[in-house]
Amino acid sequence: MRHRGYAGVGMKDIAEASGAPIGSLYHHFRAGKVAIAREALRNAGAAYGLLIPTIIDAYTDLGEAVGGVFDQAAEDMEATGFANMCPVASVAAEVADTVEELRQATRDVFDGWIDGGTAYFVARGLDDRFARDLTVALIGALEGAFLLARALRTTEPLLAAGRTLAPQYRGIALARVSLPPTVGAES
Amino acid sequence: MRHRGYAGVGMKDIAEASGAPIGSLYHHFRAGKVAIAREALRNAGAAYGLLIPTIIDAYTDLGEAVGGVFDQAAEDMEATGFANMCPVASVAAEVADTVEELRQATRDVFDGWIDGGTAYFVARGLDDRFARDLTVALIGALEGAFLLARALRTTEPLLAAGRTLAPQYRGIALARVSLPPTVGAES
DNA sequence: GTCTATAGGACGATAGAC
DNA sequence: GTCTATCGTCCTATAGAC
Numbered sequence: 001m002r003h004r005g006y007a008g009v010g011m012k013d014i015a016e017a018s019g020a021p022i023g024s025l026y027h028h029f030r031a032g033k034v035a036i037a038r039e040a041l042r043n044a045g046a047a048y049g050l051l052i053p054t055i056i057d058a059y060t061d062l063g064e065a066v067g068g069v070f071d072q073a074a075e076d077m078e079a080t081g082f083a084n085m086c087p088v089a090s091v092a093a094e095v096a097d098t099v100e101e102l103r104q105a106t107r108d109v110f111d112g113w114i115d116g117g118t119a120y121f122v123a124r125g126l127d128d129r130f131a132r133d134l135t136v137a138l139i140g141a142l143e144g145a146f147l148l149a150r151a152l153r154t155t156e157p158l159l160a161a162g163r164t165l166a167p168q169y170r171g172i173a174l175a176r177v178s179l180p181p182t183v184g185a186e187s
Numbered sequence: 188m189r190h191r192g193y194a195g196v197g198m199k200d201i202a203e204a205s206g207a208p209i210g211s212l213y214h215h216f217r218a219g220k221v222a223i224a225r226e227a228l229r230n231a232g233a234a235y236g237l238l239i240p241t242i243i244d245a246y247t248d249l250g251e252a253v254g255g256v257f258d259q260a261a262e263d264m265e266a267t268g269f270a271n272m273c274p275v276a277s278v279a280a281e282v283a284d285t286v287e288e289l290r291q292a293t294r295d296v297f298d299g300w301i302d303g304g305t306a307y308f309v310a311r312g313l314d315d316r317f318a319r320d321l322t323v324a325l326i327g328a329l330e331g332a333f334l335l336a337r338a339l340r341t342t343e344p345l346l347a348a349g350r351t352l353a354p355q356y357r358g359i360a361l362a363r364v365s366l367p368p369t370v371g372a373e374s
Numbered sequence: 375g376t377c378t379a380t381a382g383g384a385c386g387a388t389a390g391a392c
Numbered sequence: 393g394t395c396t397a398t399c400g401t402c403c404t405a406t407a408g409a410c
Contacts, residue, residue: 003284007194011404021377022405028375032405083284089334090280096337097190097271106338136335137328137351140344144331147276148323150283151293157327164324168355198386208395209387215393219387 002044002087005094006037006102037091038105044087045109052113052138053120056174062126063170066138070162073142074155082153085146113139125175141165189231189274192281193224193289224278225292231274232296239300239325240307243361249313250357253325257349260329261342269340272333300326312362328352 001009011033015022029035055072059065077085084090092106114135121131141161148157188196198220202209216222242259246252264272271277279293301322308318328348335344 140331144327160323
């Protein structure tokens, strides 16, 4: 679904990919396709929520950390042949104006990432409001750079975002603490 | 198409919206739906290419200019009820891995915006490479913030992006020249 | 609970009268 | 060039045998 979009993937595809026949899907997800998509978004959200904090955990300087996030993203993207890096973004763009129930699911995922990231940065010693702005801007810049990189098939957008965002944070220290266990785990 | 996605809009919808019957569409666009989408992307790209430069043209300080872009975007978005601000982004996300021909069309649009924006900033006195990084990062940050804002139905992502990007550019002067006539006009 | 068969309708595309 | 009628295929969802 991250590759073909919500409207672009059929129940037949889901059945084929999961190995189960269509009837079984409707037995477990009585609400049909929307329910499956909702679950998929929830799962993807939980799985990816810790990704940014995990990368940043290796750094003690905020500038290097931010640069590291985009460098890592660029590397991964090139290694995977510019596949879709974020399992939520393309669906979010598609359903925001059309399937209100799924829009809410994507909102919950993003809210979870923002709250989790903010809590992580606060735990690392940053001010509340600063941590939240940074998290929101970081996720936004990443999603936008992913979009451009996939369309252009170049890592330039990711590298440019890193070069643009990182320098101003050089010299801001990140306190050395380990990942809090609950960060971003739930939406 | 910006609202419902490429797969989500049918030829019937296009015919209805345009007033012409389906047969006429296939007469003018022999390649069918893909050709129509390609043209729509080209048009949207040309129409929106001058948008950022137009906003920035009112400023002489780069920091205020960048802040102004995001503030303006936030205002527009709230005023339109969080409708899709960019007619290319959602389609780009959808077709990047699926319809190669349309991926190339979105690439051409983005390339045009990047080249046009870079040329604009250079005309305003910025260094080549700096201008290009700034343009790419700006477009990326905008697209990402649009995505988050539509999902969350909040202007926070746009405002946070502005607060995060703008301050480092305060004090950098933009030379006072008018818009070059060719900027971003063609892909 | 699992799975097959199929309903009912929308899809992109075409044929061909005007 | 314009438009209508329709093709064949695919869709989501369901019914019902096992």
